[in-house]
Amino acid sequence: MAVLVTRPYPDDETTAEALRARGFGVLRAPMLRFEPLPFEDDTDAVYGAVIVTSANALRAIAPQLAGHRLLKLPLFAVGENTAAAARDAGFGKVTASKGDAGALRDLVLAHAKSKRLKKSNPILYLAGADLARDLAGELGAGGLTVVTQTTYRMVPAPSLPREVCDAFVAHEVEAVLHYSRRSARAFLDAARAGGVEISALALPQCCISAAVAAVLRDAGATQVTAAATPDENALFQALARALQKPAG
Known part of the structure; x- marks a missing residue:
């Protein structure tokens, strides 16, 4: 039996390694393909600062960042994973929010209110092509000017790998992990195209957030579990609850 990532x-790959260390079998079916865009x-x-909601935004421009003036600016990131990617890219002053883009918004506004961040200079938002929320608009409502630079896009996969479809048919998948609403929708479309939608939706669906969980519930999944917080450790705990196994 395997968990589908x-x-x-x-x-x-990082997720697969962490699952195997916890004793799970793993299948992988990336539902979105990373595609960098010209910076x-x-x-x-x-x-005055840089904000990032995904490590992909940094991955997209990494070849251009060596010695770049942006590296001297304070950077605000969603979560420790994105913050680590920023440090790896060369940013020296990195602050991570605990939670989603809403938490990042609150963090940036708090820095502006305390004058640790000057409102006189615009903030550069390194973003993806498909945004789950209008972070720039929300910060603008708080009195900040935000310039959005789209550095990457995620392209939905049209189908599931053949071995994954075969595993669904053979009842060899025990749960599916979902990391975003877009990838969840892409998974549903690919499962439908592969003729395994019924088998797939009958399994536990473990989601990084309640918003992602809603996509699966709306599609008819009945065994849907959302992580308590939007991070992978919490998602693994949700997986353990769904399968009634120790979190490891």
């Missing part, structure tokens, strides 16, 4: 490459740097712009 739908997280995009290369993060799916159009405005050399005349003077930014």
Whole structure:
């Protein structure tokens, strides 16, 4: 029996290793493909800080960051995983929010209110092409100016790997892990296209957040578990609850 990981490459490899260390068998079916976009740097712009909601935004521009002026700016990131990616990219002043983009918004606004972050210079938001919320607008409502630079996009996979479809048919999958609403929708479309939607939705669906869980419930899944907090450790705990196994 195996847990199906739908997280995009290369993060799916990290997740697979963590699951195997906990004694799980693993199948991988990345439902979104990372695609970097050209980074159009405005050399005349003077930014006060950088905000990032995904490590992918940094991965996309990593080849251009060596010695870049942006590395001297404070960077605000969603979660420790994205913060670690920022440090690896060369940013020296990195602050991570605990939670989702809403927590990041509150963190940035708190820094502005306490004058640790100046409102006079715009903030550079390194973002993906498909945004789950209008973070720039929310910060704008708080009196900050945000310049959004789209550095990458995630392209949905049209189908599941053949071995994954075969595993669904043979009842060799014990649960599915979901990391975003877009990847969950892509999984549903791919399962439908592969003729395994009924088998797939009959299994425990473990989701990184309640918003992701709603996508699966709306599609007809009945065994849906959401992580208590939007991070992988909490997702693994949700998996353990769903399968009634120790979290490890």
